[in-house]
Amino acid sequence: MSNVSFIKILFFYPTLYYQNCMDAQSGDCFNNDWSNRVTNCAGNLFKGRFSHSDQISFQFNNILGLKFRFSFMVGKFDSWDPGDNYLQVLLDDAVIDTFTYGPYQGTSKCFNSDYPEYYDSKSYVFNLPIGRNSLKLTLKGSFDEDIDNESWGAKKFTLEILEPCVEFYSDCNFQGDVWRICNGNQTSQVRNIPFEFKSILIVNGIQVKLRDPKYHGGQTQTYTSNQYCLSSYQFPKYHQNA
Incomplete structure (x- = not known):
């Protein structure tokens, strides 16, 4: 031989390619990944708060793989009205999920004491065409009231390569x-x-x-x-x- x-x-594999804003002591929440806006809900740091048509995105370049998993935690803050308020997840500007929560779903933790907060973990597996080495991920909201009555945040962003x-x-x-x-x-x-x-x-x-x-x-x-x-x-x- x-x-x-x-x-x-x-x-x-899987290979952890990227992570951001993972816990309350995570200084990377304050960098410019996704957004430079950071909020604290009862000791938990989130990117946010966001409302109306606010959206946050991150572009990944020189990324080598065929299959990926994107995960994050969403924070539902105060009063969401299902049907009128929702959050979308987009891959390269194409919607891959739309979800919402009820106005009294969760436990009161911060901000407006009349309505509760709810934390939810989301995860998505997707493929890229052979030869592609970049992708953009976006979180986009649709809300009809101000930030002090209905808003959202996100944290614990991770991107894993399942087939590198x-x-x-x-x-x-x-x-x-x-x-x-x-x-x-x-x-x-x-x-x-x-x-x-x-x-x-x-x-x-x-x-x-x-x-x-x-x-x-x-x-x-x-x-x-x-x-x-x-x-x-x-x-x-x-x-x-x-």
């Missing part, structure tokens, strides 16, 4: 032609590689193992983070027409 050239990819990918590029700094491997532990012999690669885009939690007897003394090299320019490590053989 010492003379065999190969690429082996070990996918450890690795991308190999023909030039440094993720430029040129791209070759993508997704889904499951895979080993590729050198004859299946479409071009010599010089950079690798790797999601956290993935191991990329490379070996060729003509480089690094024939020792297997393991990478767990992005490689921006592998000028000293290129497979000498590849399939031009792969």
Whole structure:
């Protein structure tokens, strides 16, 4: 086996790609992800409060995967009227869910003492087309009264990659032609590689193992983070027409 050239990819998933505003002591609630507006409801930090047609969004770029799970906690504050008040979840500007709550649903915790608050955890699994490496998630409200009577907030944002990918590029700094491997532990012999690669885009939690007897003394090299320019490590053989 010492003379065999190969690429082996070990996918450890699901991979936690992103999280924000996770608990009451979480300083990241105050950064500009989603919104720079933060409220405190009985010691719980939320992005918010929001009302009327307020919406918050976050754009994810250079994200490698086929299947994802987006989760968050919504805070229903004060009096929501079902049918008139609702919150929507959008993926790339397309609605994937619409939900509402009753005006007396929950327990009084903060703000207007005449109406209760309710916390609810939401989770969505979705796929991206092969070749896509960006997505936008949006929370959008529809309310007809002011913020002191009906509003919402959100926290504990997480995005997990359920089926991750690795991308190999023909030039440094993720430029040129791209070759993508997704889904499951895979080993590729050198004859299946479409071009010599010089950079690798790797999601956290993935191991990329490379070996060729003509480089690094024939020792297997393991990478767990992005490689921006592998000028000293290129497979000498590849399939031009792969």
